[in-house]
Amino acid sequence: MGVIRNTRERINVLLFDIRDNVFRVVNIFSLLVTIAGLVVIVRFFGYSPDEETSLHLTNYLQRILDFFFLRFCLRVFFDFNPKKFLKNNFWESVIMLFIVSESIVFFIFGEAYWLSFARHLGMTVDGYFLFVQLLFWLIVVREMGRISFNIGDFRISPAAMLALSFLTLIAVGTILLKMPEMTVNPVSWTDALFTSTSACFVTGLIVQDTATFFTFKGQLVIMLLFQLGGLNMLTIATFIGTFYRRSGSLHAVSLIRDFLDTQETGSLRSILRRVVFYSLAFELAGALLLFFLWGSNCGFNSTGERIYYSLFHAISAFNNAGFSLFTEGLFQQSVRYQYGVHLVIMVLIVAGGLGFIVLQDVFSTEKRRFRKTSHWRRLMVNSRLVLTVSGIFILSGAILFFIFEYHHSLKDSSLWGKIIASFFQSVTTRTAGFNTVDMGQLSLPTLLVFMLFMFVGASPGSTGGGIKTTTFAVALKAAWANIKGKEHVEIYRRNIRWASVNKTYAIIAMALSFLFVFSILLMVTNPQFSLKEILFEQVSAMGTVGLSLGITGDLSQLGKIILVVSMFVGRIGTLTMGIIFSRRVIAKNYRYPNARLMIG
Numbered sequence: 364m365g366v367i368r369n370t371r372e373r374i375n376v377l378l379f380d381i382r383d384n385v386f387r388v389v390n391i392f393s394l395l396v397t398i399a400g401l402v403v404i405v406r407f408f409g410y411s412p413d414e415e416t417s418l419h420l421t422n423y424l425q426r427i428l429d430f431f432f433l434r435f436c437l438r439v440f441f442d443f444n445p446k447k448f449l450k451n452n453f454w455e456s457v458i459m460l461f462i463v464s465e466s467i468v469f470f471i472f473g474e475a476y477w478l479s480f481a482r483h484l485g486m487t488v489d490g491y492f493l494f495v496q497l498l499f500w501l502i503v504v505r506e507m508g509r510i511s512f513n514i515g516d517f518r519i520s521p522a523a524m525l526a527l528s529f530l531t532l533i534a535v536g537t538i539l540l541k542m543p544e545m546t547v548n549p550v551s552w553t554d555a556l557f558t559s560t561s562a563c564f565v566t567g568l569i570v571q572d573t574a575t576f577f578t579f580k581g582q583l584v585i586m587l588l589f590q591l592g593g594l595n596m597l598t599i600a601t602f603i604g605t606f607y608r609r610s611g612s613l614h615a616v617s618l619i620r621d622f623l624d625t626q627e628t629g630s631l632r633s634i635l636r637r638v639v640f641y642s643l644a645f646e647l648a649g650a651l652l653l654f655f656l657w658g659s660n661c662g663f664n665s666t667g668e669r670i671y672y673s674l675f676h677a678i679s680a681f682n683n684a685g686f687s688l689f690t691e692g693l694f695q696q697s698v699r700y701q702y703g704v705h706l707v708i709m710v711l712i713v714a715g716g717l718g719f720i721v722l723q724d725v726f727s728t729e730k731r732r733f734r735k736t737s738h739w740r741r742l743m744v745n746s747r748l749v750l751t752v753s754g755i756f757i758l759s760g761a762i763l764f765f766i767f768e769y770h771h772s773l774k775d776s777s778l779w780g781k782i783i784a785s786f787f788q789s790v791t792t793r794t795a796g797f798n799t800v801d802m803g804q805l806s807l808p809t810l811l812v813f814m815l816f817m818f819v820g821a822s823p824g825s826t827g828g829g830i831k832t833t834t835f836a837v838a839l840k841a842a843w844a845n846i847k848g849k850e851h852v853e854i855y856r857r858n859i860r861w862a863s864v865n866k867t868y869a870i871i872a873m874a875l876s877f878l879f880v881f882s883i884l885l886m887v888t889n890p891q892f893s894l895k896e897i898l899f900e901q902v903s904a905m906g907t908v909g910l911s912l913g914i915t916g917d918l919s920q921l922g923k924i925i926l927v928v929s930m931f932v933g934r935i936g937t938l939t940m941g942i943i944f945s946r947r948v949i950a951k952n953y954r955y956p957n958a959r960l961m962i963g
């Protein structure tokens with residue numbers, strides 16, 4: 364027994380010594396094989412193959428799955444306790460058992476046994492390909508979860524990592540939307556890039572009609588892009604990884620907290636679980652309500668189409684994306700006066716724009732129970748400020764819209780319709796981009812109010828853009844404190860650190876600078892449009908709102924690229940962009956003498 368034990372220990376030491384090198388090589392091959400699998404899937408969905416081609420593609424994808432089976436075998440071989448490993452990865456083991464059984468039959472008899480069995484059950488080759496593709500995605504998602512915490516190996520700042528994750532998503536979306544099966548007519552690379560960017564950054568500006576120009580597959584890609592863009596692809600990958608490790612690395616925690624704009628403590632799994640839970644809960648609840656509220660004049664051909672429209676608009680609303688399957692948006696005649704639908708979408712927009720940390724603070728069972736038993740305990744200062752400022756913006760915007768547009772865009776609506784439309788536009792203008800009125804009829808005062816609302820945007824850690832409600836509030840409080848001669852900025856009897864105040868000024872200064880530069884570039888490249896149209900379009904893009912006066916599709920190629928960059932800056936954040944391209948000061952142990960400047 365002693366000899367066997369010593370031999371086993373020596374083998375384990377040897378395996379431990381070479382394990383990292385082996386898997387470093389295997390990981391490179393895994394990346395290449397995954398890319399090959401994605402190419403096969405894109406070929407299948409993007410080019411409408413015949414049955415013979417589908418059969419070949421299915422065979423290629425199954426051989427790719429064989430590689431992942433070999434990788435699984437290596438993981439078992441290099442594990443110090445194979446039995447425990449198989450027990451802890453039971454479902455993955457079942458999938459691998461299916462893959463190896465199909466491969467053995469194929470290589471011995473030269474026939475795809477499971478395909479023959481599927482055909483016997485009445486399944487087509489395309490249907491079987493979808494099944495094999497599902498196995499591929501299950502394995503890829505599992506691998507993403509396993510490597511999501513290895514991002515710390517790359518010496519990239521959290522801000523840069525978030526930007527790169529968005530850029531990756533945009534690139535993938537652009538390639539997918541360029542596929543022939545995604546559109547009714549061929550789409551240019553610029554328009555594909557613009558649509559992908561608008562979806563990933565949940566903006567809603569369009570250069571091609573989502574309802575008629577894109578096929579069902581193209582619409583699904585757009586929906587997937589603004590769902591991933593609302594949560595951020597990096598958040599999804601890290602969330603998957605939390606199921607395979609008890610807690611995330613400090614670098615991963617930093618990345619997610621940067622994206623959610625929160626300093627909340629706690630495990631990464633807890634934070635991300637709440638983010639995904641609230642997203643899915645609101646979206647599914649909204650889709651269910653929309654399903655029953657669509658009017659008979661919507662003209663749905665089937666229950667499936669009704670479900671699809673409900674899901675699309677619910678996901679679009681909660682993520683503040685503004686994409687719609689109606690050509691004229693919610694202003695289309697069939698849904699223009701369906702106020703129940705408007706109210707549901709309004710609630711989804713507000714929920715998505717409040718921020719995940721605020722939703723947690725308000726709706727968490729644990730925190731509500733704690734506040735009930737401890738009456739002194741209130742909502743966090745951040746939550747109270749977000750709710751207060753959001754409420755003020757919604758109410759003031761509705762009142763101003765009602766007054767300014769009573770004899771313009773609202774003149775044909777009933778009193779109830781005027782009230783609903785006023786509140787809806789007040790809500791959607793800050794970040795969502797839906798419209799229930801004719802944007803071309805809006806008066807100039809209304810457009811100026813809209814531009815202010817779009818510039819401010821949603822709240823921190825939300826699916827929306829803009830400089831954020833808390834930034835605007837702190838800037839006003841700091842200005843008022845300065846006017847009154849106070850040395851500190853106070854909100855709800857709490858002192859706001861000067862570091863936060865300085866960050867507020869930096870965000871606003873950077874945002875105004877970017878807005879000024881991009882507006883000039885847009886006017887230079889598109890001189891045929893008025894200042895009002897250009898400025899409104901630019902503010903909408905930087906605020907990732909999606910409202911337009913109808914010039915988006917007629918912009919020049921350079922104009923569209925400028926808006927793409929504007930959406931990128933607006934979603935990532937102007938201050939984050941500055942951090943990415945600047946060098947952080949590690950230490951500063953000196954201070955220059957004070958100087959007197961004439962201010963104001």
